[in-house]
Amino acid sequence: MKERTLERRRRLEEVLRRRQPDLTVLMENVHKPHNLSAILRTCDAVGILQAHAVNPTGGVPTFNETSGGSHKWVYLEVHPTTEAAFRHLRERGFSVYATALKEGARDYREVDYTRPTAIVLGAEKWGVSEEALALADGLIHIPMLGMVQSLNVSVAAAVILFEAQRQRLQAGLYDRPRLDPELYQKILEDWLRK
Amino acid sequence: MKERTLERRRRLEEVLRRRQPDLTVLMENVHKPHNLSAILRTCDAVGILQAHAVNPTGGVPTFNETSGGSHKWVYLEVHPTTEAAFRHLRERGFSVYATALKEGARDYREVDYTRPTAIVLGAEKWGVSEEALALADGLIHIPMLGMVQSLNVSVAAAVILFEAQRQRLQAGLYDRPRLDPELYQKILEDWLRK
Numbered sequence A, B: 001m002k003e004r005t006l007e008r009r010r011r012l013e014e015v016l017r018r019r020q021p022d023l024t025v026l027m028e029n030v031h032k033p034h035n036l037s038a039i040l041r042t043c044d045a046v047g048i049l050q051a052h053a054v055n056p057t058g059g060v061p062t063f064n065e066t067s068g069g070s071h072k073w074v075y076l077e078v079h080p081t082t083e084a085a086f087r088h089l090r091e092r093g094f095s096v097y098a099t100a101l102k103e104g105a106r107d108y109r110e111v112d113y114t115r116p117t118a119i120v121l122g123a124e125k126w127g128v129s130e131e132a133l134a135l136a137d138g139l140i141h142i143p144m145l146g147m148v149q150s151l152n153v154s155v156a157a158a159v160i161l162f163e164a165q166r167q168r169l170q171a172g173l174y175d176r177p178r179l180d181p182e183l184y185q186k187i188l189e190d191w192l193r194k
């Protein structure tokens, strides 16, 4: 193999060894390409292997240059309904926390993100659906100390995911491969083809 | 006064009592309206009184609906050059940290944001200028554990500013008014007119 090819393989393996199969987001009807793109880019930076989306109004998620190419490296699974997405995540052992601007939602810093965790993010206009709020294991919010009631959705995603990164760095979860060897090999081969 | 007027004044005062005159950002040639807007919205949420921008290529910063109206509540001062912006901040006692993707930049979580702090954010394409990197008191970066080298600028701003919020909440800096009474009154009057 040429030196460049070896170098690239080393880089892919380095990143893959840090991927976290038990941390994810569920984007519920997030539709603006620059928001979707910024969220996937953040997912890549905190080591998310696969993100999830549900898009009740139909249509395939689209990305723009804001993704920085991250949609190549973070798998995105699109579910037909919110209920189907929750079922999928629960079957795989995730606790599902929905972001909510309501009174009574917990401060996002109180959650233990070292356990299998999925974060539900809501539509730019309407937020997380009533259905998802009802299905969730818990509601979380980021403290807002100003005049405006909510953050941009890609900003909110990042604030929560970097708290998760902080906790997982501290717990050593990026120090050893988290994927089982068979899945690791399958993904490496897929990445090498990109 | 009508009940509604009193209610609004109470709300404005509540927010103004949490404003932090000694925390800010300097946006160096950040030009996309949705990034600028998302950054100001985050500034509002962490209690920034006034943000700073420098725009060497000329032109006035523009906002879009992503701001959620926050540009009404966060003052923005535009400086003609990076050097002028640094001088302005230094004269007011700020330590200025530049975000940088270089080796050797400190992890952003290691900085003490309870002291007077300004964060320099760079252009979408080119990042923070060499000039600003050289002038800065320190370089900080957010750990990137994936394939992509950098975050969206409004995302990076939020990750750092919510770490600052965390530290300032813990230090009780939102519990008592931080503006001197004269400035407080002046701003309250300005806000009441909006």
Ligand SMILES: C[S@@+](CC[C@H](N)C(=O)[O-])C[C@H]1O[C@@H](n2cnc3c(N)ncnc32)[C@H](O)[C@@H]1O
Binding pocket: A099, A100, A101, A120, A121, A122, A123, A124, A125, A126, A127, A128, A140, A141, A142, A143, A144, A149, A150, A151, A152, A153, A154, A156, A157
């Ligand atoms: C612009 S907000 C939606 C605002 C909508 N009017 C509402 O009341 O829910 C879009 C999404 O960003 C996320 N978000 C924004 N601000 C947040 C905060 N302070 N805490 C948690 N999530 C937040 C949530 O996922 C939310 O559904």
Ligand SMILES: C[S@@+](CC[C@H](N)C(=O)[O-])C[C@H]1O[C@@H](n2cnc3c(N)ncnc32)[C@H](O)[C@@H]1O
Binding pocket: B099, B100, B101, B120, B121, B122, B123, B124, B125, B126, B127, B128, B140, B141, B142, B143, B144, B149, B150, B151, B152, B153, B154, B156, B157
């Ligand atoms: C898209 S980045 C610029 C990338 C540019 N190619 C470079 O090398 O600097 C735009 C801005 O976002 C901020 N930023 C992005 N990722 C960051 C990170 N990991 N740490 C700190 N700041 C970051 C910085 O302010 C940066 O100037």
